[in-house]
Amino acid sequence: MAIDTIGLVGTGAMGSGIIEVASKAEVAVVAYDINAAAIEAGKARVEGSLDKAVARGKLDETGRDQAATKITWTTDLADMRGCQLAIEAAPEILDLKLDIFKQLDGILPEGAIMATNTSSIPIIDIAMGTNRPEQVCGMHFFNPATVMRLVEVISTQRTDAAVAQAAAGFASDVLGKRVVHCKDRAGFVVNALLVPFLCQAIAMFETGHASAEDIDEAMKLGAGHPMGPLALCDMIGLDVMLWTAESLYDEYNERFLAPPPLLRRMVSAGHLGRKTGKGFYDY
Ligand code: 3HC
Numbered sequence: 001m002a003i004d005t006i007g008l009v010g011t012g013a014m015g016s017g018i019i020e021v022a023s024k025a026e027v028a029v030v031a032y033d034i035n036a037a038a039i040e041a042g043k044a045r046v047e048g049s050l051d052k053a054v055a056r057g058k059l060d061e062t063g064r065d066q067a068a069t070k071i072t073w074t075t076d077l078a079d080m081r082g083c084q085l086a087i088e089a090a091p092e093i094l095d096l097k098l099d100i101f102k103q104l105d106g107i108l109p110e111g112a113i114m115a116t117n118t119s120s121i122p123i124i125d126i127a128m129g130t131n132r133p134e135q136v137c138g139m140h141f142f143n144p145a146t147v148m149r150l151v152e153v154i155s156t157q158r159t160d161a162a163v164a165q166a167a168a169g170f171a172s173d174v175l176g177k178r179v180v181h182c183k184d185r186a187g188f189v190v191n192a193l194l195v196p197f198l199c200q201a202i203a204m205f206e207t208g209h210a211s212a213e214d215i216d217e218a219m220k221l222g223a224g225h226p227m228g229p230l231a232l233c234d235m236i237g238l239d240v241m242l243w244t245a246e247s248l249y250d251e252y253n254e255r256f257l258a259p260p261p262l263l264r265r266m267v268s269a270g271h272l273g274r275k276t277g278k279g280f281y282d283y
Contacts, residue, residue, distance in 0.1 A: 017146050029072070032075070105132060199257075
């Protein structure tokens with residue numbers, strides 16, 4: 001089935017990034033969130049980023065205006081009835097995702113692909129809440145989705161191989177991303193390697209071994225990373241970091257994967273990084 005219309009569930013940081021990427025690729029996007037305030041915030045994020053792309057010379061004004069016309073903003077999930085692919089980028093709460101997938105199951109046409117952008121919930125647990133688990137796969141984008149070139153396509157034990165291939169084909173041929181395929185294991189490829197490293201940086205900061213600025217500077221200048229690990233944690237969001245670290249620890253039970261206490265305390269304190277104005281740095 002050709003994919004020319006997709007649904008995006010959730011217009012937060014990741015959802016709005018994926019909405020923008022798809023709209024720039026001339027894909028019609030039905031962008032859903034739960035209320036008008038969430039939609040307004042998502043719309044502002046996409047428009048702000050499209051303006052930034054113009055300012056950076058990545059897009060001309062016509063391209064920006066055309067991209068904006070490809071997006072239909074809605075608070076009614078039933079508006080996805082014509083979508084050949086739905087990507088869910090809602091908060092990392094299993095019951096919430098199960099509810100969304102159950103509804104999508106009753107809305108999407110036969111043969112549609114149901115993908116989740118989850119970074120911490122086993123995809124099979126989401127898939128088994130639907131009547132068509134063979135149509136469910138992971139499509140994991142990276143933050144910021146407009147800039148990061150990778151999409152991980154994740155197959156569960158029940159994913160139809162043709163579904164994973166179609167999701168991968170859409171990500172590469174239409175969205176212009178580079179795809180890697182992997183199994184439904186905590187962390188997939190990138191987070192399984194990245195998150196333990198980021199947690200080690202938090203633990204190092206917590207012990208007073210070095211300042212946040214020096215840890216970040218060291219990894220930028222000494223290891224060629226585009227940004228330091230603590231700044232990256234702030235960008236990812238410390239709540240997302242904690243959920244992802246917990247999923248790795250739950251899956252493998254290795255002590256070195258346990259989230260550092262400081263990460264838990266910062267999340268409890270509401271210091272979630274850039275999105276709340278305070279994390280390892282102030283914004
Ligand atoms: N639209 C299009 N292009 C944009 C853009 C936009 N809105 N905003 C920026 N860009 C482009 C810029 O033009 C520039 O392109 P160029 O290199 O061709 O000139 C490039 O993106 C970099 O932009 P900036 O100059 O503004 O910013 P920096 O050079 O400081 O880079 C960064 C910012 C891309 C965030 C970089 O620091 C980086 O790559 N950091 C690491 C990010 C990372 O690791 N992300 C993954 C996190 S893990 C994750 O998401 C998984 C989850 O499950 C936890």
